Amino acid sequence: MMSMTLPTVSADGAAERELALRHQALQHPYTLSTNPLLERQQRTESNARSYPRRIPLALKRAHGIYVEDTEGRVFIDCLAGAGTLALGHNHRVVVAAIRAVLDAGLPLHTLDLTTPVKDRFVQDLFEVLPADFARGAKIQFCGPTGSDAVEAALKLVKLATGRGTMLAFHGAYHGMTQGALTLMGSLGPKKPFHGSLQGVQFLPYPYDYRCPFGIGGEAGLQAGLRYIETVMTDPEGGVPNAAGMVFEAVQGEGGVIPAPDAWVRGIRELTARTGVPLIVDEVQTGFGRTGAMFAFEHAGITPDVLVLSKAIGGSLPLSVVVYKGELDQWQPGAHAGTFRGNQLAMAAGSATIGHIRSEELVAHAARAGLRFMGQLRQLQRDHPAIGDVRGRGLMIGVEIIDPAQPATSMGHPASAGALAAAIQAECLRRGLIVELGGRNGSVVRMLPPLVITEAQLDHVFEIFAAAVGAALHSQQSQQISQQTSQPRRDAPTARAA
Template sequence: MTAHPIDLVDTDDPSVEAEAILRRQNARESSARTYARSFPIVPARAQGMTIEGADGRRYLDCLSGAGTLALGHNHPVVTEAVRRTIDSGAPLHVLDLATPQKDDFTEALFATLPSAFADHARVHFCGPAGTDAVEAALKLTQTATGRRGMLAFTGAYHGMTTGALAVTGSVAVKEPVAGIAADVTRLPYPYDYRCPFGVGGERGAELSATYVERLIDDPSGGVTPPAAMILEVVQGEGGVVPAPDAWLRRMRRITAERRIPLIVDEVQTGAGRTGAFWAVEHSGIVPDVMVMSKAIGGSLPLAVLVYHEDYDDWLPGAHTGTFRGNTLAMATGAATLRHIAREGLTERAAVVGALMMERLSQARAALPVIGDVRGRGLMIGVELVDPEGVPDSRGALPPAPRLAAEVRAACLERGLIVELGGRHDSTVRLLPPLTITDEQAETVLDRLTDALAAVTAPRLAGRPA
């Protein structure tokens, strides 16, 4: 068999081999790849928060698999669970049959849930991605209510399959797919810095809630009785925008009074990320459905739907999939959930996250390109703006997506992996593992602020003092 020309690499230089791997990826993988474009590195080894590339360079990983790696890379709790499961001879794939590992994971998961929810809950194991669990949630509530429409929010991200994409807010990913947003009513999410009503704060959140309630009740508002409302407690891909607790309680009241199921997407916020085990705990709301994935698998693919037993109306096979029985992920997931609870990592996330946000907020004086710092726990967003731009009525400056991309690249040069999100991809997102040390947190902030200063210095050089 003749090798492709780009396969012919004969060198002992790891940098050359890494470049060859990147060339092969560029030649063979689809144009839809994303992170590989932002981070032209070849991870070869990883431990904790540190990734080592094939070329020997090391990076602090503040992306954590988009929040999947709650304990960082190759945590001993996770690797031991993998070895133990493999050594036991357990079947690694059994569709949705019962196994000791599945039962143990279910016990571990339910032990973390608010008792008011867990005491009347059912669990459904979905395909391995969060988007499949969102699809299941939509189908579940449509089946239970006999309705079709969905209420979803601006800035939302729920996945890339058809139903999940329909309730996602991003226009760019939906434009090429005709009719993708059918039967979805888009509602204003309370975004303080760029308030849809131009007022922000408590008043902005109050207007959002009032708008939602009146629109649903308006017989000429164009909204037919919906099958569900779906929301994120903190919008991750939407720019790390946290919803006020009072607003969330209002959404719960509005939906409960009208018998509209409330779906909360905890794919990225779950398993301690926001400083509570589940983000709904901050407000005290009890949803009808919770969508979970990412960190619950302990770094391996796993997604589940947990919902109130009253909605368990679908028939056998109503939502199925070949890879719902990932035994290894259930074992690593159970070990991870218990470790987070046992070691108090949710409380740790709250404390370290608050300290990181405080230092970033203080940096705004010296770095006027920082428009806003926000988040919850170890889910932090730094929105970058054009300090020379014209502010809106709320005082928010125009987003700076090109600058944000330059900052991301400058961070990578300094050994820090961060990703962007939000409107116009102008928000730097920090999603470090819950195991981040104080020293690592300081290093992350040092590298980020240094990158910000280096990128913005030429732009600010001509500004008057």
């Protein structure tokens, strides 16, 4: 039975309060059954759909951190549009900004023609950028997704440098369009395209729990930097001088892996010394998610190119690339996107940036994230299957392992993707939406809205701890059942009649 400690809720009105009370009233895990909407989705929607396979819900209402499905079940959303919903669902300042645009009769779609809404948005964005980066920077509005912005960044640096090769990292995720896919560390999505995805040199990312050099710690970090320097400078190394390097300061889909600040500074020094433009992909990490407005700020560096999407549109589709002015070698029309003039998204984005600043949500994310990870590490001490707890701010990953299996040749523990999936399913049955990622899908990922309170995070922890316990118990029961169902090798055989 679940704890009845009532979590406080942000003051977004009666609807959110009602959903919170209904969620707290949950005494027994939900029975997750299909409904006609899900059945029709399965029949008619592309086989490429992903989230409904692991989170089989049809949603009808959402406020704050809560969503309600068509069967009246209430869930805490710790996926939050893969980080898009920085302020949660239907936050009052976002709704008010959208209504103001609609009520004023402002154009909703303007291509790249300017408007007062767009002008305000650009000013608001530049005000939260580091001053030395914003000074003289240019902004390119792209299509509506982060992948579109990554495509623009690739074109930008290739045009500015006259080079073709890109440098990317193991475990990277930068989108699913053709160009962005070349930068992806995961091989699975790239296999169907055979040899058409060329021109990228992959480098080791500083994944301390699974150090690619089998060393770990400071020694592993330095080995990685020395190797990357060799790749970038060895005239006999076979890798041409690159058009650019792209990385995430915290890998998201790759398993919530924060790059150490010293490593980020080392990468910045290397790229500056070799004249390789540095692209930082902050699509998921930007706007307070990691306890800094942008994740690269933890290391005290500035990039040459910054890719932004997700939270930047206040839950609506928008993406931009911000870059140093000397890279602005575009010709008119060299990059475009029909929906780059999404006025509702710009108004919602300005409202989101303003609320993050006025409510000091960046500092809140840092504090709340540390507290939550402390709770998770206490849980880790009780369960050897929790191999690692990591993250930054409210971007948190819990890596699930199988301690009973032999370690790899590098000494890394065996991944337990099936157990991670079982934990995700048990979370869902208890009213908590989380996601998986990382190697073999073995990392449980949480990206709660930045407005989540510490009391609400305590409730999330209670649910997660119960889900881990239930999944492990189920696994143990299955193992015992399998062992008892197997005939004993030394048992006497029955004589023939």
